[in-house]
Amino acid sequence: MSQKLDRLKDILGEVSDINHAIAVLSWDQQVNMPPGGNEARGRQLGTLGKLAQEKFIADEVGSLLEDLKKEYAGADSASDDAAMVRVAARNYDIAKRVPPSFVNEQAIVTAKAFEAWVEARAKSDFSIFAPHLEKVLELVHKYISFFPPADHPYDILLDGYEPGMKTAEVRLIFDALRPRQVELIKAITQSKPVKDDFLHKKYNEKKLLDFGVDVITKFGYDWSRGRQDKAPHPFETTFSVNDVRITTRFEAENPMATLFSTMHESGHAMYEQGFNPAYERTSLESGTSLAVHESQSRMWENLVGRSLPFWEYFFPALKKTFPAQLDGVSLKTFYKGINKVEPSLIRVNADEATYNLHIMLRLELEIAMVEDGVKVKDLPELWNTRMKEYLGVVPPNDAKGVLQDIHWSHGMIGYFSTYALGNLVSAQLWDKINKEIRGLDDQIRTGDFGELLGWLRTNIHQHGQKYEPQTLVRNVTGSKITHEPYVRYLTKKYSEIYGL
């Protein structure tokens, strides 16, 4: 019977090769491509996507999977082969349910929706985007109709980003988390604000980029199996376990973002550089879910990169690099500055204390949209009401409100909550890590991240997609995803910073 598994692996291997080729073409499109190349690149990506899909949903794959599912039905849960079959069967089932004609239609609708969104945001005019969002929603309902009824229709969307996760679980977590964060933020905003003017001076781009490179080299990002380029948006992309690239950007008005986004992307990248090489070209390659991925990026960006021990090590070098900008700024002042909490309008610029509230707002609106409990035209008002309620700020226009994110225009409904779940997982893991690595803070204080990365490799990275996110988190921490460790982490950190 292993002949069947071998045959399946051959086919999935080719599908993986095509998907990685797509990743290379997309990376090039964002990093290098001259403007003229866009139209042909779209066609090339379309053709490769179609080929990968055709190959994957072939009847042969279906019957191989049927046989292999039976064969591995009683297999040890530790069996890699059983996990490969399980994950491939899951993906096959999803792919088979969604007809190619729908995929085409979705590509066309979202291409137009994206264009409309760009214009709507530029003009801060939601009415330009609204009819397109309505079409996107129609497609979302159609997509849901391809699947057997779930506990909640939104489950079907969520499952695409966070395998196995249920809407009810996320709601339970968020409902417990929301009041704790709102309360914390209230306490912070009533305290004396911290100083951060020194972060908004003019910083030299090249020096800042180089500093970021030094930091993630220390982290353990493997440059012999990766590279960093500039792009309009920071992202991580995987061409193989041995070629995992990241991008960064520089914004003059927010220079430090370069540094933190480099750390963030390196977290994603080290996850991808760390999965078991035996999983390459199988259904187990790459990270297991968006939330677990985000737990890695957020850990390196925030729990490490915005910690005091980290800056005890790096601040002298930063000060040496930028003596004028940081003249008279103490380590403590700097540390407080980069951790300043300020309820604000834009999710991607939000600090650790407020970020999750941006997510909760989006999740609630998405669920309402899927339940038909809200009309598209009412979204701006609902958005603004909740912003006021959660964060105490109200967008002056829709560009800074409901129009700020790209996701809906791409048809990505079900995605947002993974950002917040990732934050929670990062703190759960951090608790566990600090129990298992003695003196981690001292290691960080001396720029030594080896044991930390080793722990993540062993406990998270190497497993690839072998375990669903909730299983993985429970295996490692003893609990499914929960809000408590994150709330404790935030409370402790900000109590010290703001003297609560």
Place this chain on the structure above:
Amino acid sequence: MSQKLDRLKDILGEVSDINHAIAVLSWDQQVNMPPGGNEARGRQLGTLGKLAQEKFIADEVGSLLEDLKKEYAGADSASDDAAMVRVAARNYDIAKRVPPSFVNEQAIVTAKAFEAWVEARAKSDFSIFAPHLEKVLELVHKYISFFPPADHPYDILLDGYEPGMKTAEVRLIFDALRPRQVELIKAITQSKPVKDDFLHKKYNEKKLLDFGVDVITKFGYDWSRGRQDKAPHPFETTFSVNDVRITTRFEAENPMATLFSTMHESGHAMYEQGFNPAYERTSLESGTSLAVHESQSRMWENLVGRSLPFWEYFFPALKKTFPAQLDGVSLKTFYKGINKVEPSLIRVNADEATYNLHIMLRLELEIAMVEDGVKVKDLPELWNTRMKEYLGVVPPNDAKGVLQDIHWSHGMIGYFSTYALGNLVSAQLWDKINKEIRGLDDQIRTGDFGELLGWLRTNIHQHGQKYEPQTLVRNVTGSKITHEPYVRYLTKKYSEIYGL
């Protein structure tokens, strides 16, 4: 019946998309890829290559082509559709004759041969490469056996690079050319040598690269549809008519090569940027043959870039950029320096007067190998004997002799003569251009290349692969490929420079 053509175009379009994806992955491999990525990239390229091949040699393509060949049998020779069918049928016939198992075997044998060649060249030990070259030759014979007997077995190889070209034609041309070049070189080497020490000083890499960029911008290379990167070897690659990229390199010991190779690659690139966009994703996209391609690169590199009018325009700027290096060097001295003739060992560094002789030597050895008229082990000696005869120099070792070129290790036998044919075509075209563009030298003297590029676009570039090389050259110049214009060009140029 146009339904059949539409269907064929759909399939060929997808094949073209895959092949362009392969080009992107190969470019990335040479320009960006971290060392770790190599193994996976090889697999990805292998999978895409197999997919493109499978799609192209599908029986459906065969029967579509059968029907369409009949339909277009009496078509006007100006018909694009008829040409598409003809070229596609030709490529299909070749692809069908070569079994996938052979393609696999060839990939394996040449991968090993390439490795052996790298080692053999490094150690200057032909015996390391010889057994691999023997295997490559076995494959070459096998490849030939897939085809019906030709006038000469080498025709079958040549045809893969230069459609329609015959071994007998090339021999006739080269036999006429050889004595004329040997004679000219003899006269030159007996003259007073020109000075070129100023070319071998230390030149700043960045400034030289920037100068190259300025030059090819003036030529008309369209940066909105292309880009230049550094790579270990200069090359041009096409992802679509609107995304045509080039690479360059800097060698400290031969700094000016950067400039001339940039011009060279821009010539290839402008050809590819200039084919009729309606030919995209069809069998007519891209240039028609290696020789015609080389005629474009050589024209911009040599007939333009090593001409006196060109430097009348650019020398003041170059001198301003490199005042120390060019201190006291006059335009005339500079012009003579960059055109210095010196019989030497390495083809890629050869000057215009000696280059073709390097090619003739290789062609003769390749034909002898294919005819079984020479044993692999005897190649080094034959090489050295001919070097002495044609160029009056003898390699001190095989690294600088028979081992210098990569081509044979890749199984590319039949390729070399296109380099020399390209030189000849460039001069034929140049004659014609100078009859049709009044005052071309004066235009070049003022840095105006617009009319020249326009002429090439109209007469050569736009046609893509519509005409076979000999037909194209005859249509444009009134004669098939011939040596006379090139000999006249060389003789005139070097008589002036060397006062012959």
